[in-house]
Amino acid sequence: MTDTPLAARPHDHSRCVSHALAEAEAICTRQGLRLTALRKRVLELVWASHKPLGAYDILGVLSDEDGRRAAPPTVYRALDFLLENGLVHRIASLNAFVGCSHPEHAHQGQFLICRACHAATELEQPAISQAIVDGAAGVGFVVENQTVEVVGLCAGCKGAA
Amino acid sequence: MTDTPLAARPHDHSRCVSHALAEAEAICTRQGLRLTALRKRVLELVWASHKPLGAYDILGVLSDEDGRRAAPPTVYRALDFLLENGLVHRIASLNAFVGCSHPEHAHQGQFLICRACHAATELEQPAISQAIVDGAAGVGFVVENQTVEVVGLCAGCKGAA
DNA sequence: ATAAGAGACGTTATTATATTACCCGTTCAT
DNA sequence: ATGAACGGGTAATATAATAACGTCTCTTAT
Numbered sequence A, B: 001m002t003d004t005p006l007a008a009r010p011h012d013h014s015r016c017v018s019h020a021l022a023e024a025e026a027i028c029t030r031q032g033l034r035l036t037a038l039r040k041r042v043l044e045l046v047w048a049s050h051k052p053l054g055a056y057d058i059l060g061v062l063s064d065e066d067g068r069r070a071a072p073p074t075v076y077r078a079l080d081f082l083l084e085n086g087l088v089h090r091i092a093s094l095n096a097f098v099g100c101s102h103p104e105h106a107h108q109g110q111f112l113i114c115r116a117c118h119a120a121t122e123l124e125q126p127a128i129s130q131a132i133v134d135g136a137a138g139v140g141f142v143v144e145n146q147t148v149e150v151v152g153l154c155a156g157c158k159g160a161a
Numbered sequence C: 001a002t003a004a005g006a007g008a009c010g011t012t013a014t015t016a017t018a019t020t021a022c023c024c025g026t027t028c029a030t
Numbered sequence D: 001a002t003g004a005a006c007g008g009g010t011a012a013t014a015t016a017a018t019a020a021c022g023t024c025t026c027t028t029a030t
Helices: A013-031 A037-048 A055-065 A072-084 A126-137 A155-160 B013-031 B037-048 B055-065 B072-084 B126-137 B155-160
Strands: A088-091 A096-099 A110-114 A120-123 A142-153 B088-091 B096-099 B110-114 B120-123 B142-153
Touching (some): A013 A037, A037 A055, A037 A072, A037 A096, A055 A072, A072 A088, A072 A096, A126 A142, A126 B110, B037 B055, B055 B072, B055 B096, B088 B110
Antiparallel strands (some): B088 B096
8 A cells, every 4th residue: 555645646547537437337237226327427527536526516517518508406416326325425524526435335434635736535544433433432422424524735735845 | 521411411501601601701802802792692692502503593593683684794704703713613514603612722623413403512532633643644644624523313312212 | 183004894796505396208017 | 008216307496605895993103
């Protein structure tokens, strides 16, 4: 495992995207879910951006590409499907969405958001989740869902500064 | 220290509110900040509710109490002031605000939000913050700001169920 | 005293984000 | 063939936040 998050490394991102799409196809097929053209396109757009993408950004692209102008529910429905099936995550502090790096298993990621390049990196650290569960248990609280969103400087931007 | 969060215990909440207001006054005086009537009233409203309060909820109350109808910037400005000076926190996942339990020192809380009673409890666990800083450091990311918002069942509601 | 500047807040309008309700066409199991 | 379930189009609306500008009231240097 390298020390630098993917988003900060130069790489052929189209590979990431097509890999993510293929994986999504496989998961949907396996689970009898319908990854329609629209849903797939939305997933592709989300993945194509390293920075979390707003629903209205997606809407704009969709509107541009086929002349007619898409309406919000079109995008939100697709996003709901993708969220429900763990193919994307929502970043509450940004009102935006990112592709899920590990859609093959249920989980809630933790997110590192660079304030300079705006890239979001998904982390999946049991130590963090556990610390939260333990801390909550200390006051008798049972955790069902965690939102962990961290702003700071990614390795690349820190180096550049 | 008890095992039950404050919000889940029966208590005279008006005491909490007046204590919070008095503390805010003291802090503002000490730091040469102006806790105007409006700001104080907004802080009071936020504190009076155990569940995070939306800006437009506050707006509604303000509009009701003096006949004229308050406009959004009135509330947002007051909230900005309170946020900047650590007197309230914003819960990103709810678009809502809660009074800060420990305004006397700078910090970023972690929040436990009960899905049944909607009360939000502030936690301040160094173990959680540290786990996040460590996890981020593992990929070369420098943490500047943490958002930790946890949904689940509080002690009271868990017992009731 | 007074003018200049800063801060707090009112007011209007606008932008950004998300949801509701209703409709239509396709698919697929009966 | 039929009708329920699902995907998605469309219009309208709800909710959250900000922009731009004006006014009043302080303070403070002159």
